[in-house]
Amino acid sequence: MANSDHGGSPTQPTVAGHGGTADRLAERKSLLRGRLRAARSRLSQAERAAAGLALMAAVLELPQAQMAGTIAAYLSVGTEPPTGGLVFALWKRGGYVLLPVLRDDYDLDWASYEGPDSLVPGPRGLLEPAAQRRGTGAISRADLVIVPALAVDRAGNRLGRGGGSYDRALARVGSQVPTIALLYDDELLDEVPAGPHDQRVRAVGQPGRGIFWVG
Template identity: 65%
Template sequence: MHDIDKGTLRRRQVAARTAMPDSIRNESGRLIRDHVLEMPQVTSAGTIAAYYSVGTEPDTRGLIFALWKRGSYVVLPVLLPDGDLDWASYEGPESLAPGPRGVLQPVEPVRGTGTVARADVVLVPALAVDVRGRRLGRGGGSYDRALARVGPQVPTIALLYDSELLPSVPAEEHDQAVRAVARPKQGITWLPV
């Protein structure tokens, strides 16, 4: 695994997700939602930075709705032209509209790129994470920039399918690690970041 480059691993992970039956994806989203909702760090969080899943990503729609319904302040990313992420509040499913790359994003006023630094928990998309917390994203660098703003005590949690916690993921200097992963069968795994 050490000799594989990011592009090759990214293609492999995307292909595996594409081959996964919808029933497995849907059940995985429900299980991840339940694991995350039970986390003490999430239960006590005032502000949660999350993301609205797209395509074959583990589904976050039910999780975001449940967090919002129980009174958490949920902020979702708004992709900026330079690839950075601004953040705006989620005010229910009707508060979203299509944005760049087909991603649904909030129509509420943006709060600034530093908003993620004030979150109590940050939920992060990933194609894979390794046992040291190194994350493989889609390759745009948006989340690496956002995670660089998050303090070391804030739980940053990547949502993955069961097979996506790997022994090693290729990483570069600018890549930001996550502190935990949430998977359908294994639940929450804290990583030695």
């Protein structure tokens, strides 16, 4: 697994409004993304696959996932913990699974997953559901929301890919809905740089620790 030296420098403030301009915040996020991506790229295929299987088992065991009628999830790309098996299993179990469709403005539209044959190539190497788009507000109807992240801190602050897509999407999720970010084991940090537009997640999933609440 990747080493755990992903935290910000202890001499640097990591929360906006405590000494950082928006530019400084963006710079700190960018630096941290680079380190996290590099660590992910050092994982072997076998380590990634094992992480995906462990995360799938943890989510499927979760009572909130078993009770959920509608689940918003995502298909992993690149070195992210694999989620293809999880998405398939949630759908096979009878859940209504919504997947994101990236819009040109980086906001997220949503469409239902209807099996592996229902996916088509989208922009930036993403696979997207071919079904009718339900609009950016469709995520509001999800009983459980599963999102990607490069890191999350103990307050639930989330570092994503840098498009702000999930900051917009998570702002539309009700306050009682579990929102879970899937990480590798070294990606729960003491502090993640966050600004006013950053939306927190309420739970984290890690291969070695399962699903647990943060914040």
